[in-house]
Amino acid sequence: MEKQKANIDKTNEVIRLRGVEKSFADYDVLRGIDLDLYQGENLVVLGRSGTGKSVLIKLISGLLTPDAGTIEVLGKEVTNISERDLEELRIHIGFSFQNSALYDSMTVRKNLEFPLVRNRKGITRFEIDKNVAEVLEAVGLSQTINQMPSELSGGQRKRIGIARTLILNPEIMLYDEPTAGLDPITCIEINELINEVQQRYNTSSIIITHDLTCAKMTGDRVAMLLDGQFQRVGPFDEVFKTTDPRVTPFYDYNFIQ
Amino acid sequence: MDSVDTSLKPAPKRFTKTRGKLAEFFLMLHRIYAFILRFFKEVFLPPYEFKEIVKQCYETGVKSFTLITLTGFIVGVIFTKQSRPSLTNFGAESWLPSLVSIAIMKALAPLVTALIAAGKVGSSIGAELGSMRVTEQIDAMEVSGTKPFKFLVCTRVIATTITIPLLATYTAFIALLGGYLNVSQNEGTSYAIFMEQAFEPLTFIDFWASLIKALVFGFTIGIVGCYQGYNSTKGTEGVGKAANGAVVTAMFLVFIEEVLIVQMAGWFR
Numbered sequence: 001m002e003k004q005k006a007n008i009d010k011t012n013e014v015i016r017l018r019g020v021e022k023s024f025a026d027y028d029v030l031r032g033i034d035l036d037l038y039q040g041e042n043l044v045v046l047g048r049s050g051t052g053k054s055v056l057i058k059l060i061s062g063l064l065t066p067d068a069g070t071i072e073v074l075g076k077e078v079t080n081i082s083e084r085d086l087e088e089l090r091i092h093i094g095f096s097f098q099n100s101a102l103y104d105s106m107t108v109r110k111n112l113e114f115p116l117v118r119n120r121k122g123i124t125r126f127e128i129d130k131n132v133a134e135v136l137e138a139v140g141l142s143q144t145i146n147q148m149p150s151e152l153s154g155g156q157r158k159r160i161g162i163a164r165t166l167i168l169n170p171e172i173m174l175y176d177e178p179t180a181g182l183d184p185i186t187c188i189e190i191n192e193l194i195n196e197v198q199q200r201y202n203t204s205s206i207i208i209t210h211d212l213t214c215a216k217m218t219g220d221r222v223a224m225l226l227d228g229q230f231q232r233v234g235p236f237d238e239v240f241k242t243t244d245p246r247v248t249p250f251y252d253y254n255f256i257q
Numbered sequence: 258m259d260s261v262d263t264s265l266k267p268a269p270k271r272f273t274k275t276r277g278k279l280a281e282f283f284l285m286l287h288r289i290y291a292f293i294l295r296f297f298k299e300v301f302l303p304p305y306e307f308k309e310i311v312k313q314c315y316e317t318g319v320k321s322f323t324l325i326t327l328t329g330f331i332v333g334v335i336f337t338k339q340s341r342p343s344l345t346n347f348g349a350e351s352w353l354p355s356l357v358s359i360a361i362m363k364a365l366a367p368l369v370t371a372l373i374a375a376g377k378v379g380s381s382i383g384a385e386l387g388s389m390r391v392t393e394q395i396d397a398m399e400v401s402g403t404k405p406f407k408f409l410v411c412t413r414v415i416a417t418t419i420t421i422p423l424l425a426t427y428t429a430f431i432a433l434l435g436g437y438l439n440v441s442q443n444e445g446t447s448y449a450i451f452m453e454q455a456f457e458p459l460t461f462i463d464f465w466a467s468l469i470k471a472l473v474f475g476f477t478i479g480i481v482g483c484y485q486g487y488n489s490t491k492g493t494e495g496v497g498k499a500a501n502g503a504v505v506t507a508m509f510l511v512f513i514e515e516v517l518i519v520q521m522a523g524w525f526r
Contacts, residue, residue, distance in 0.1 A: 061400045091402040101397035104388075115401035118304070168401065 031228030044219030094165030318420030333435025358455035383503030386486025421475030
């Protein structure tokens with residue numbers, strides 16, 4: 001289950017966060033976050049529920065705005081960008097939501113076509129069908145093309161959610177709890193899919209999870225978010241080589257010690 | 258030492274509560290204003306989403322057809338039936354077609370249509386968008402570089418603004434038909450005479466006022482439903498609140514607009 005070595009370009013930062021702060025009402029969620037994501041890298045963000053992991057990727061994709069700090073994505077400052085430029089930038093970012101967020105009223109085909117038709121002006125029917133077939137084949141669900149999201153299992157929904165983001169050939173993938181609520185075998189399949197996406201589409205990814213198997217299988221680096229800041233960042237084994245009582249329960253729970 | 262002036266007594270709790278609610282109310286008004294402003298800013302910009310507008314017109318218009326037909330017909334029959342005794346007391350049964358047409362064309366048709374649409378269409382828009390918001394489908398559209406406001410809000414508001422005047426016109430004719438059937442059964446009035454008497458007291462301004470009223474009602478129902486759904490929070494509870502808020506607020510506004518438009522139409526007479 002060890003991850004294969006990825007082709008990471010450490011001279012090219014696709015995401016760069018400096019001093020990012022975010023609070024909701026009186027609760028400071030992120031307290032000065034610094035983070036770099038390199039081209040081709042899978043970075044796993046671990047942390048307890050409510051520590052701001054999902055907030056972090058929502059800030060990166062511009063769904064939320066930080067209270068302080070800077071967020072650079074593919075060389076563009078997200079917090080200081082026009083709406084039009086943000087829309088263009090988002091085409092290069094794939095966001096896989098925790099509950100897949102498939103459009104209920106559309107079939108799988110329509111779900112996949114939706115971002116494509118709206119972002120690629122003048123695309124032909126043939127190209128649309130080709131792209132849809134390609135991403136469905138990549139996630140191994142070609143047979144579901146005419147099904148409604150309500151007819152899919154949890155794992156299938158996750159896969160279609162990932163396929164929908166892949167259809168625009170993103171450079172960056174943001175996964176929000178990709179294995180949450182799935183059985184162990186489906187979790188392994190999703191983890192393998194994340195690695196396959198990294199290899200096949202040459203993406204850089206941030207994977208939000210508290211599933212350590214997922215972290216170990218998919219992460220080139222792991223960042224531990226504790227008390228609103230990254231306390232431990234590095235390869236999986238190094239991050240957990242500690243006696244910090246805030247970190248060890250994660251390992252002990254996930255690997256039953 | 259504390260620099261706060263402790264000689265000032267805190268306001269009684271009920272005043273603080275009222276002040277909080279008042280502030281919340283004005284904040285909500287500001288948000289609705291910003292939402293409407295955003296609609297007008299985005300509605301004229303491409304892409305125009307014609308296909309989705311047609312789909313929404315079908316959802317709001319065609320799917321309300323049966324309910325509107327039934328309600329319109331019943332309103333016509335009941336109004337005619339209930340008005341007859343009062344006119345009979347004055348020996349003025351012959352005025353029945355005129356009375357029915359004035360009531361239906363000037364007030365009942367747009368109002369009844371709007372109230373039904375607020376209940377059926379408004380709640381459905383509120384619930385649908387609310388559910389899309391809490392299941393992150395709107396966020397998914399946003400991050401995939403599409404424009405959810407344009408695709409979801411503008412199309413639905415345009416659809417209700419187009420279909421509700423059409424439905425109101427249809428309701429008027431169906432209600433008149435109901436009135437005619439009742440009059441013809443009781444007084445034996447022919448269709449031609451009924452229609453002649455029905456349209457005689459109506460002026461051009463009456464038709465326009467009715468049409469404008471229905472347009473305003475349609476816009477209100479669409480924008481309120483979308484506002485409630487698009488800004489829904491707090492999971493499934495929020496979806497219920499959005500649907501409920503869409504109906505209650507739209508109905509309340511429809512009555513206020515009715516009064517204002519009737520008043521304004523009076524100035525042109």
